[in-house]
Amino acid sequence: MAVKPLKNTVPSFQKARFIGLGGAGCAVAALMANQNSDSLEVLMCDTDHKLLGSLSDKGVSQKLFGPSTLKGLSCGGDATMGRKATRESASLCKELLSGTDLVFLVGGLGGGFATGAMQEFVQIAKEAQVPVICLVIRPFDFESPLRNAAARDAVSDLKKSGVPVFIVSNDVVARHQAEGRGAYEVFECANARLLEIALSLNQILTQQAIQTLDGRKLIETLQYYGVLDDGCMALGDAEGEISAEIALNEVLESSIFINEARHVWEGCIVFTTGGSKLTVADTRSIEARVKKEFAQNIDVLGGATMDPAFEERTRILVLAFPAQPETEATPDASLEADVVTPVETSLLPAMTRVPEPMVQVSHKNERGRKASEQQRTTKVEVRQEALKFESPSSSAGRFEKVEATLYKGENLDQPTWMRKGFDIRQCSV
Amino acid sequence: MGFWRKDKHVVALEVGTCKIAVAVGSLGSDGGMNILGTSETASAGVRKGEIVDPKAAAVALRDAILAAETKIGVTVDEVNLVLSGSHLQCEERVTVKEILREDNHIIEADVAEVHHMVQEQHENAGRFRVTEMPRSYSIDGGEPVQDPVGMIGRRLEAVFMVVHGVQGRLQNFVKCVHEPGIAIVDYALGPVVAAEAILNEDQKQSGALVIDMGGGLTHYAFFCDGRLEKMGVVGIGGDHVTQDISRAFHLPLRQSEQIKCSMATVDDDGLDPEQVLQVPASNGFAGKNIYAKSLATVCRLRVEETLEIIREELGEQVKLFGAGILLTGGGSRLKGVESLVSSVFGKPSLCARMHHLSGDAEDLSRPELSAVLGMLLTATRKEAKTRKLKSPLGMFKRAWEQVRMFAF
Secondary structure, eight states: OOOOTTOOOOOSOSOEEEEEEHHHHHHHHHHHHHTOOTTEEEEEEESOHHHHHHTGGGOOEEEEOOHHHHTTOOOTTOHHHHHHHHHHTHHHHHHHHSSOSEEEEEEEOSSSHHHHHHHHHHHHHHHTTOOEEEEEEEOOTTSOHHHHHHHHHHHHHHHHHTOOEEEEEHHHIIIIISTTOOHHHHHHHHHHHHHHHHHHHHHHHHSOOSBOOOHHHHHHHHHHHOEEOGGGEEEEEEOSTTHHHHHHHHHHTSHHHHOTTOOOEEEEEEEEEEOTTOOHHHHHHHHHHHHHHHOSOOEEEEEEEEOGGGTTOEEEEEEEEEOOOGGGSOHHHHHSHHHHHHHHHSSGGGSTTTHHHHHOGGGGSHHHHHHHHHHHHHHHHHHHHHHHHSOGGGSOGGGTTSOOOEETTEETTSOHHHHTTOOOOBOOO | OOTTOOOOEEEEEEEOSSEEEEEEEEEOTTSOEEEEEEEEEEOOSEETTEESOHHHHHHHHHHHHHHHHHHHOOOOOEEEEEEOOTTOEEEEEEEEEEOOSTTOBOOHHHHHHHHHHHHHOOOOTTEEEEEEEEEEEEETTOSOBSOOTTOBOSEEEEEEEEEEEEHHHHHHHHHHHHTTTOEEEEEEEHHHHHHHHHOOHHHHHHOEEEEEEOSSOEEEEEEETTEEEEEEEESOOHHHHHHHHHHHHTOOHHHHHHHHHHTOBSOOSSOOTTOEEEEOOBTTBOOEEEEHHHHHHHHHHHHHHHHHHHHHHHGGGGGGOTTOEEEESGGGGSBTHHHHHHHHHTSOEEEOOOTTSOSOHHHHTOGGGHHHHHHHHHHHHHHHHHHHHHSHHHHHHHHHHHHHHHHO
């Protein structure tokens, strides 16, 4: 079933709920509350009475979980306590997940309330047939092995539940967005990044747009791919007359295009949010640039919304979908129809070649697997070859190895004439 | 010269992105500063005012110290260090003290306590407090006053300007200076000391902006009503202009630096679009012709952008530049920069000269030495104050003041 991605349709979801779980989740919820989004109802949930009290001035509805289990105290880094508290407050949880079209669950996976509660929330949402998108922050690698193990387990559980999970890693944020800054600032950057991703998704899913994607099919696509980490997401945000170009440059410098994990991309979705001057032509040109930058011949779908509050600001969120590892599916399971079903009903058919690696039944035999591996290797090589010949125009040159000078989303280490799009007349004499 | 005065020299050191500058001076018998000499050598291992290659930076620093010792004829074992770096941040902090005494008289101890309170405030993890400077005081929420001692009120509020930076980067800087066995006796912020060298009291009172256009960074410091109102740093400098030229015309960095210093201008308005400049051939480079107007446009865009960032950061304070804008640092040598600054800020601007210092005229005419000479001036003033306090005459004067206070 082919979906026409540029069809201007009514959004599938009218109202979404943004639920912040635990300390990090509540912090992001507080940030979200400042955005005053009409289509998003913001809530904070925790077991810690003190934490909720400290955020009471944010004007956000707060829910205390597990009052008998924890008596208003925090989970103390014990995810099982978080799970117990959620089970105790299951009726409250059901209440929070009802009467809405879509739920964003946000939290840090450091082993506390959110780590335990998120899976419980997801189960209840599934029973209530409410679509859920999880946005989580992964702890630093240097934090205790227990915390990291708890985060891994939580992600694995969420993945098994079949919900889309967006992971922002503190380490990646510290390396790229907040290099040289203190841990507190890294947390703030990670929270802000999560917020921007949620806002982009919410806008594309719930608001009338100049270029609309079918929300339900988008959710199905996200569900199919499951976990998207920093290497699969790029966010560009800029203000000013040429904000679209600057935001796009930011996106093109992101880890998707560096592709350290050597993903073989199957498809990509570009969400653009801009002010009243944003045109379909702009969004098409953004998509074309993104497609060109991928080097692999993948399909790029676009969605765009206009927000008058953005004025001269532009935000671009790119989600790239990597080929699913073959080891995930057992040979027999891959033949079953229910594995293929989400693909059939999702946006994927619009990305013409996307289903290929996933529906290749023949690759389950040894010969097919080798061929598939060979095909993948060839794709990676093509990418590397393309990189060799890419113009270094977007690099920061001799300042590449030092902390970038960023201002309003622009990397000032890149030549000004280049960023402002000046053509330098060369002398032929 | 009195017996308590030792003829000790004062050394100021600036480790910049492009150069390492050393200035040596001594305290004159009149309490003024004598510049004994300056020395300047190429820097290495420093980008945007921060150490990126400690080994190269240490070698360059050792060479610089040796060159200064040879040229000026002094032994350098301790220095006053000019601090810079794009990580330095300046913010306002307010401390409040309730005056609970019956007479509500504000005494020196109250002022000392609000100072102590701001000193006690901790910085975020990984950040180190460089300095805190009192900006103003207010009593019972009234108008700002410079010295609240002796005034009456129930609530003393003090506004401080706190400067902090990334601890690790500052430590790298200090470690690099310690490497050749040199002690740091004092340090100060680059833009603040540069302003000391070029601004007089009148300009500080009327409102003046100092822009120090360095190789790796551009600092600014805004003075008004005789005190520092705001300072900041933009991580853009002359190196960026060089790189922009290099990438625009596909020239090696050395040639780009040469044409920036000798041919470039930031005023592209009146230039003939067909005027061609010749970049001469040299080792491994075949030479090239470029359009003068294109070169000017590349330079203008970069400098204009940097100035616009500063203008934006200063906001409404731009209206308070009674004495205009003074430019210093190597970047201020770019042709046409004064008129560009005037057009961006809408205020008069000029390249600053260190008129009120005494020393070699050539040194004083070089804007790139303003920070190191300003540091020298600040350190000498401090030295003069210390000697005054330690001197028998000073001690006698203080004792006499105390006797007078009790007696009358």
